[in-house]
Amino acid sequence: ELIKELFTIAHYDSSNAISLNDALEECLSRLYIDLIENPNINDLKYIDTITDNMPKDFKISLAQRHIRVCLDLHNSDTKTAFAKFTTWINEGVDDIQFTKVLYDKLFKDYEEESVSYLFKLSTQENFNQWKFYFILLQTISSKCAHESSSFIRKYFKTRLSQIAAFPKREDMLHLLLSVRAATATTMDIDQNITAYGNWYKQNISDMKFVFKVEEFKSIVDLLDQCIPYEDVEDYLEIHATFSISPLVHCGKLVQSFRSKCKLHLAKIKSKKRGDAESIVIDSD
Structure with missing residues (x-):
């Protein structure tokens, strides 16, 4: 009491x-x-x-x-x-x-x-x-509950629209991390990655149906700025491999973004291989 x-x-x-x-x-x-x-x-x-x-x-x-x-x-x-x-x-x-x-x-x-x-x-x-x-x-x-899951998804959609209108790197970083946490809902890691991939496809890959040209460019530019922060292969792999349907005059921008993702992904994989080889050498 x-x-x-x-x-x-x-x-x-x-x-x-x-x-x-x-x-x-x-x-x-x-x-x-x-x-x-x-x-x-x-x-x-x-x-x-x-x-x-x-x-x-x-x-x-x-x-x-x-x-x-x-x-x-x-x-x-x-x-x-x-x-x-x-x-x-x-x-x-x-x-x-x-x-x-x-x-x-x-x-x-x-x-x-x-x-x-x-x-x-x-x-x-x-x-x-x-x-x-x-x-x-x-x-x-x-x-x-299902209603709350819908509430969270709606928040992410609204948040992306706000970021498109008022682009800021920190807001995009927050959104990417938030979606990953909110989609990590099972004990199956692959299933969680797939859930994030589904969000990415619905909201990023197909965003040309939602945003105007300048908004579209802002989102791709912010995603580009976020690449150096990426450190987990599975999530970056989605950004690198999932296509983004471009608006008119935005094809090169999208291509450049995906190329940078692939390059950063290769660096992460190379670093991991180097770390693994170092561990083997040290153990010998």
Whole structure:
């Protein structure tokens, strides 16, 4: 009851909210750091106590608080986020359990609100909390209802249109990473890659049916700018091999983009072969 009272005061009593919120979020952060190391030390039943008979606005605010705390657990730059994407997704699926419990106890009843808040925080300038953004988005996407899946797909479509109108590299990087996390919904890696490929085909390969010439050029140019960030063969392979139907006078632009993708892909494969050979030599 004391825990519930503290969270209730933090939500409703503005005069005490700042210092109390800081203290509560520090406690949650320490708990989750411990849970990463030892998933069995706490079953998060405190959430059941806090939310019992509480109104919707309180529960949504509580979910948002937990999202903020989770995101703050790890920071990285965008380049690292691309390089570590698969590792972090696998860690979230196989090793980190508390995020799944948070979904069941907090996010499940407010999926769209939770995802919207995730997107809102992750599109802020200088966002660097990629690891748990991936893990939370993947967790919600893999468990959510059909309506929420449609909501996420609609967000990505709207986001792409916004980027076409107001092109910015950071926004395209965010979109590519977000789609990858949201399509990594099964234990089958190949199936997840295929799901990303389907999104790419529907939204990038066929975008000439949606965008005007300048918008089309902006998207291809941004994708081109994102190539140096790519570090995972499977996703870059999609960009390199999937054709993009060009608008008039855009054929060379598309061809140049795909050629650069293939060149970067070859460099990644060459580096991996070199690393593998180095390991063999060292072991000898």
